[in-house]
Amino acid sequence: MTSQSAPMLEAVRLRRLHADRQHCLLDDVSLAVHAGRPLGVMGSSGAGKTLLLRALAMLDPTDSGEVRFQGHVARRASVPWFRCQVIYLHQRPVLPGATVEAALRQPFALVAHRRRRFEEARAVELLGRVGRDASFLEKPTANLSGGEQQLSALVRAMQLDPVVLLLDEPAASLDRDATLAVETLLAEWLEESPGQHSYVWVGHDVEQTRRMTHETAFIHGGRVTREPA
């Protein structure tokens, strides 16, 4: 798969104005995410990284431009379906549910996932990749560490079999072991279906972002460049 192939997910001239209508939060941003070629997005705090990721997930309104998934633009009723394929993971995950299993089961109650069912074997398999066994499912979500919350959120998303993951600083404030677990989970997820998955990794750590992605875009003042600002 090369970067010349049709992108899975594409931002086309995305523009978002500040509430004062004077300043641009996202200024004519265009980028493409290709299958099997994770994209890194770097930039200083307040540069617009999270806004860009949220715009790609269509979680925020934009003033102009569009997000295309496999060549199509999602609107209104098709947005939930789009978000089954392109899942955004918050920097600080929220896990509604008393236990990890309850949190993993929750998405299956949604209409968009009604054709699927929670598969414990799949969840245990994903957790096994990062050294957790089935007993982790019983763990109360209130007792999870930051790293365990991030892992649970990743497993919750991966079990839904999305095409693209949008990761908002997934390793921020995690210790070394948890960071390694997150990286392992993502690397194996890419490898299990070569050329069918991809992700966008927003991060601060240059080395880690280069290690986890095939190419990097830089964002500064809401504009995307190929070189750091």
Place this chain on the structure above:
Amino acid sequence: MPGQLIELSVWQIGLAASLVVASAGISLALQLGLHGRLLWASVRCVVQLVLLGLMLRWIFAPGRQWYVVVSLGLAMTLIAGVVAFGRNERRYAGMLLDAVISVWACSWLIAGVALLAVVRPEPWYEPRYAIPLLGMILHSTLNGIALGLNRFTREVYDRRGEIETLLALGATRREAARGPIQEAVRTGMIPTINAMMVMGIVTLPGMMTGQLLAGVDPMQAISYQIVIMFFLAAASALATSGVVLLGYRRLLSADHQLLLERFQQ
């Protein structure tokens, strides 16, 4: 049977007022700091009720046209909507309009059923029926809307992380907001349900008391009270659900986005 009503003289009212003065004295003795507010509230109460009495005397005069009654009803509705809006801690763009629309649509619908189908005064806008009925219904909708909307905005803001997570996982806006909607409607309806539960046991409702004082047969007064409570329950349920659904559509877009920026600082 108004003939049986004992008319109160100014002296008798003054005697009742002396009890308020005594209460203010207690506040003063116990250094509660409430005597000023109590006396001011009493003065306001007297002035407001006298003005209301004068206005009702004018409105209730024989031969009033329907548009006079409707105009007064509209003014009462607008004030109720503004008050319901004003009781909210966290506001969003368009909230005042949502409150006024909900108060107006729900209270007028229930008042319409009350006047045209249940009580059926002649003519339908007879002020002695229309104004008190609308007033009671407005009070119920106002409380339901204020409580429901306040709870809804607080739930949406406090649970924004959960709502956004659900949206990011493919939830529709309705699925994502289901919890806050249910909590808000429940909160708005609970006072009316509680009032119905204790009706006649703990409380003797004001309207029924008024009818009894006026010499109406107790069973007839009770019939009115039962009907009124049903109107109030329906108005509260409708208005709370209506305003919460309007608010939900403002705070969650048709593209299934949570629009937190709509909250005003």
